[in-house]
Amino acid sequence: MYIVTGCAGFIGSHVARRLLESGEEVLGIDEVNSTTDTRLKRWRLEALRTHSGFKILTADITSRDTVTGVTKLVSDSGIRPAALLNLAGRAGVQPSVKDPQLFLDTNLTGTLNMMDLCHELRISKFVSASSSSVYGNSSIGPVSEDNPTDSPLSPYAASKKAAEVLAHSYHHLHGLDISMLRFFTVYGPAGRPDMSVLRFIRWIAHGEPVIVYGDGSQERDFTYVDDVARGVLTALKPVGYEAINLGSNSPAAINELIAIIESAVGREAIVEQQPPSRAEVRSTWANISKAHRVLNWEPRVSLERGIQETVAWYLMNRELVDSLDPGLQTSVQKKLQRQIRPESPGKAAA
DSSP states (O other), X not given: OEEEETTXXXXXXXXXXXXXXXXXXXXXXXXXXXXXXHHHHHHHHHXXXXXXXXXXXXXXXXXXXXXXXXXXXXXXXXXXOSEEEEOOOOOOHHHHHXXXXXXXIIIIIHHHHHHHHHHHHTOOEEEEEEEGGGGTTXXXXXXXXXXXXXXXXXXXXXXXXXXXXXXXXXXXXXXXXXXXXXXXXXXXXXOOTTSHHHHHHHHHHHXXXXXXXXXXXXXXXXXXXXXXHHHHXXXXXXXXXXXXXXXXXXXXXXXXXXXXXXXXXXXXOEEXXXXXXXXXXXXXXXXXXXXXXXXXXXXXXXXXXXXXXXXXXXHHTHHHHHHTOHHHHHHHHHHXXXXXXXXXXXXXXX
């Protein structure tokens, strides 16, 4: 049995699904909070509930009551979990600027509580989600795990770096085997609707302006979610303590991403540029040689194929995804209203 926090989230749901499909039992922990619309989270959970080996505990990892409750639940079951995969967390650079306390609570205190849960239940393996944001603007070109991470540009990045440092102390003090995985711009089906890929797909499909902060030359190391989920599971192997990049090692400019989406959707984008954000890094590019060496992992899905898969999922679930964006709904409704012209008064039909 495996404990997966954030099982209603984007990456967590994909990891839980892979475990369940391989015949494992999964205890999911998720608050299913309303920071983002809960409908997509519940959609992901319904897919997981089709597996008999899945159980979910609705709980907040920032609460000590969760540690107590899960400890009792697992102890009463008589089954010691093989590992705890901590994929719960607050994500997003801009939201963290507006509410840094929320990000510190979840990404640092939540991680602390889950490591304490491992200690209480004598779970020897802990896998946790970190982020490429910890690198800041530390270098040009591919970043490896020994690049500086002491100059984060946002509270989100700072909270992830703090969790890594705290995790190292738990490895040192308690012998907890820890894989801290630095994810690079994960995208794919059932992804977060606030992230660029799904937002761009929706906007282009509806003929709405695509908002780009900056000139579009900034680069991201877009990594397909199935590749990341596979990487999370390979990180279950004993490593001592390691921070490991999971990325595509093939960064693409935002303008290139838009062109690929245009091709997949079959519609030209209307790009609207706005000033760049000081909290956003200029480029992300993962050196993944350590992941290959330590985990025997490498990505398999190209950006073109990944976008095609994501567009196909969007088209199948368009009504759900569009309903998550009230701004888009309002804009589309206004457009439809403009297209409807009142008929000219005339003679009634005989």
